[in-house]
Amino acid sequence: MISVGIQRAVRLGIRSLLLHKLRSALTTLGVLFGVSSVIAMLAIGEGASEEAQEQIRRLGSQNVILRSVKPNEENASSGARVLTFGLTHEDYDRIVNTFPGVKGAVPIREIPDEVRHGQIEITPRVLCTTPDYLRVTGREMSRGRFISEVDEETIANVCVLGHETARELFPLKDPLDERVRIGADYFRVVGTLLPRVRLMGDAAEAGSEVTGEIFIPRSTGSSWWGEMLARRRAGSFDMQEIDYHEIIVDVGDQDNVLFVANACREMLARNHKTRDYEIVVPLELMLRREETKRIFNIVLGSIAGISLLVGGIGIMNVMLATVTERTREIGIRRALGAKRRHIVTQFLVETVVLSVGGGLLGIVLGLIIPTAIEHFANMRTIVTPDAPIFAFMISAGIGVIFGIYPAWRAANMDPVEALRHE
DSSP states (O other): OHHHHHHHHHHHHHHHHHTTHHHHHHHHHHHHHHHHHHHHHHHHHHHHHHHHHHHHHHHHTTEEEEEEOOOOOTTOOSEEEEEEOSBOHHHHHHHHHHOTTEEEEEEEEEEOOOEEETTEEEOOEEEEEOTTHHHHHOOOEEEEOOOOHHHHHHTOOEEEEOHHHHHHHOSSSOOTTOEEEETTEEEEEEEEEOOOOOOTTOSOOTTOOOOOEEEEEHHHHHHHHOSEEEEEETTEEEEEEOSBSEEEEEESSGGGHHHHHHHHHHHHHHHOSSOOEEEEOHHHHHHHHHHHHHHHHHHHHHHHHHHHHHHHHHHHHHHHHHHHHTHHHHHHHHHTTOOHHHHHHHHHHHHHHHHHHHHHHHHHHHHHHHHHHHHHSOOOOOOOTHHHHHHHHHHHHHHHHHHHHHHHHHHTSOHHHHHHOO
16 A cells, blocks of 8 residues: 555656656756766776776785885085995895795896997896796796796896887897897897886986886896996996895785884894885785775765765755745645645655656766776776665665755645645
8 A cells, every 4th residue: 555655656756847847857967967976986086096906916915125225425425436235135134044924035136237239229227136036026928938047057148128128129020039238248038028017116216217127147147247336427436335226025925924024124224224225015005005095985975975965955946946836736735635744755756756867867977987987088997886876875865855854844834825825
C-alpha cells in the first residue's frame, strides 16, 4: 500500500515538473555540474597521486638511497684544489656486513668525462656500478644486456647506454656493438635501457649538460680513472677524492626499511664530520604521498561539494516559488481530505526527482570529463567506484535536505486561506 502511494506521488511529481520543463531543467543543472565536478576532481587527484606513487614504487619501496653531497664552494679560492667528501668504502662495508635486514647494496661512482661517437659529443652521467644495479633498481633493458660478473672480473671495456644517451649518440642507427669513446678510451655498447624514473637530486649541476646515463663496470672505472677524479672549470681545476657518489641499499623486507634508513642516518652522522651526504627513502616518500593524497582529495571534494550546495539552494529556491504558485492547489487538496503528510510527501518527491535526475546526468558527465582530460591533456585520471556512488548519495541527500522546508511550509498552510489565494 505504501509503495503504491509512493509510486503515485512520483508520477504526480514528474507530471508537475514537466509543466515547467525549462525551469526544471535549469534547476537540475546546479546538481548536474556539482556531481560531475566531484567525480572529475577526484579522478584527477587520484590519477596524479597514482602516477607519483608508481614512480616511487619503481624506484624501489624496499630501497634506501644514500647520495654524496658536495661541500659548499662559495668561499673556495680559485686554482687547483682537492675536495674530499661523500660516501666511502667503509660506509659501504658497514652497511653490507653489519646492518641486519640488508640484502645487498649497489655502489655507484660517477665519472666527470665526455662521451663521443663520431662528431657527436655529450656529457651524460658516466656511472660505474655492479651487475646488481638492474635487480635492485628495477630498471628494464630495451636492447641487449646489462653489465655482467664476467665484465667485472675481466675489467672489460663495455658499456650500457641509458635511453637519452642512446638517442643522442645514435639518432639514426642501432647502438648495439657500436663503439663509443669515454674520455680517452673506447667502450663497446652491449645494451640500452628504457627511460629511468627521476627523483630529487637528479638535476644537472649549473653549467653542465646532462643528456642521460651510461653505465660501465665498477672495476673498469677504477682501473682507468683511479681514485682521484679531475674536473676542469673556468678559472679552476678540481680534484675530487670520492669513493662513491651513491649507494643503493636493498632491504630484504619492506618492514625493515625504516629501521635500516634510521641506522644509515645514525652511522653516517657518527662517521662524517660534515653533512656531505643525503638519504632518500622511497617508502617514506610513498607514505607522505598517501597522506598528501588524502588531504588533496578532501580539499577537491570540498570545493566540488560547494557546487552541490549551490545546486541545493537553487532547488530550494525554485520549490519555494512553486509552493507559492500552487497555494490554491494545496488548499483544494486539503479540502478534499489530503493530510499534511501527503503534501510533505508530494513536494519532497519533486525535490528528490530533481536532485536524483541531476545526479544521474552528473555521473554520466563526470565519467566523460576525465576521459576527455586524459585524451586531450595527456593527464592520467582514475575514476574509482566510490566517487560516483559518493557524489550520487550527496545529490540525493541534498534533495531531501533542501526540500524539507518548502514541503513543511506547504503542509502547514491554512486550507481556508489557501483556497482564497488568487
